[in-house]
Amino acid sequence: MYMTGFADEAAAGIDGQIKATLELGWSNIEARAIDGMNIHDLDERAFDIVCGKLKDAGVSINCFGSAIANWGKHIDQSMDADMNALNRAIPRMKRLGTQMIRIMSYAVLPTRSPEDQMKEERFARLRLITDMLLQNGIQPVHENCMNFGGMGWSYTLALIDNVPGLKLVFDTGNPVFTDDRTKPEPYPKQSSWDFYNNVKEHVVYIHVKDGIWAGDKTVYTYPGLGNGDVRKILQDAIKSGYDGGISIEPHIGAVFHDPSMNTDEERKYSMYVEYGRRMEKMIEEIKKSN
Numbered sequence: 001m002y003m004t005g006f007a008d009e010a011a012a013g014i015d016g017q018i019k020a021t022l023e024l025g026w027s028n029i030e031a032r033a034i035d036g037m038n039i040h041d042l043d044e045r046a047f048d049i050v051c052g053k054l055k056d057a058g059v060s061i062n063c064f065g066s067a068i069a070n071w072g073k074h075i076d077q078s079m080d081a082d083m084n085a086l087n088r089a090i091p092r093m094k095r096l097g098t099q100m101i102r103i104m105s106y107a108v109l110p111t112r113s114p115e116d117q118m119k120e121e122r123f124a125r126l127r128l129i130t131d132m133l134l135q136n137g138i139q140p141v142h143e144n145c146m147n148f149g150g151m152g153w154s155y156t157l158a159l160i161d162n163v164p165g166l167k168l169v170f171d172t173g174n175p176v177f178t179d180d181r182t183k184p185e186p187y188p189k190q191s192s193w194d195f196y197n198n199v200k201e202h203v204v205y206i207h208v209k210d211g212i213w214a215g216d217k218t219v220y221t222y223p224g225l226g227n228g229d230v231r232k233i234l235q236d237a238i239k240s241g242y243d244g245g246i247s248i249e250p251h252i253g254a255v256f257h258d259p260s261m262n263t264d265e266e267r268k269y270s271m272y273v274e275y276g277r278r279m280e281k282m283i284e285e286i287k288k289s290n
């Protein structure tokens with residue numbers, strides 16, 4: 001098992017991201033944004049600089065937190081942007097030795113019912129994306145976020161059944177604020193434990209964030225202090241022999257897709273490091289109790 005995280009929540013630039021990672025004693029970053037740009041969208045000069053700094057620091061990118069098929073992409077629109085991102089990401093991942101990439105399954109169509117979400121088109125696109133990545137030695141992992149597969153565990157399993165080779169990254173915090181569309185309206189929020197328990201055999205990577213649904217918004221917390229069942233999920237995973245990555249995505253000092261949540265840079269950095277330390281402490285406690 002190894003620790004990593006979305007270090008863009010510690011700092012915008014690669015120097016700060018590396019600094020936070022090394023302060024935690026880690027050697028991996030799950031790369032998403034660098035200076036506000038997804039790693040697969042940086043220009044070549046900027047990417048070269050990032051590669052050099054990572055090499056000098058002895059830090060690796062264990063996963064690309066890509067924007068491919070994410071909540072900002074729509075299934076009833078062209079997938080050209082995703083194909084372009086793939087064509088940029090693959091050679092960059094090979095250069096960095098990164099073998100895993102986070103993808104999603106397109107935004108939910110808000111005017112359609114859960115069973116009328118153009119699922120066959122989603123399956124077809126994800127098969128194309130997955131095949132392209134697997135042929136290049138890269139494992140795509142689908143995240144249960146604001147997308148088709150994130151509507152509930154049965155939708156994630158539908159992806160697994162219809163997209164050969166696809167595996168999962170399970171995010172402990174996303175169910176806290178996501179409607180459970182496996183149940184009738186009015187949709188309750190999901191149970192992180194219930195979702196995880198139904199998909200865990202396909203999980204090869206774990207994102208940790210935690211929070212509490214406060215009526216109309218999520219209040220993010222340190223791990224184990226919210227309703228994300230973080231400790232329970234990690235206890236089960238570790239007891240079951242899970243040996244993959246644990247990637248922190250605190251959302252306390254910064255929320256990637258909500259700039260209004262960002263705090264000052266120094267506080268954001270310190271909260272990220274504190275989150276990582278608390279996560280390590282929880283894992284050690286779990287290992288001792290097993």
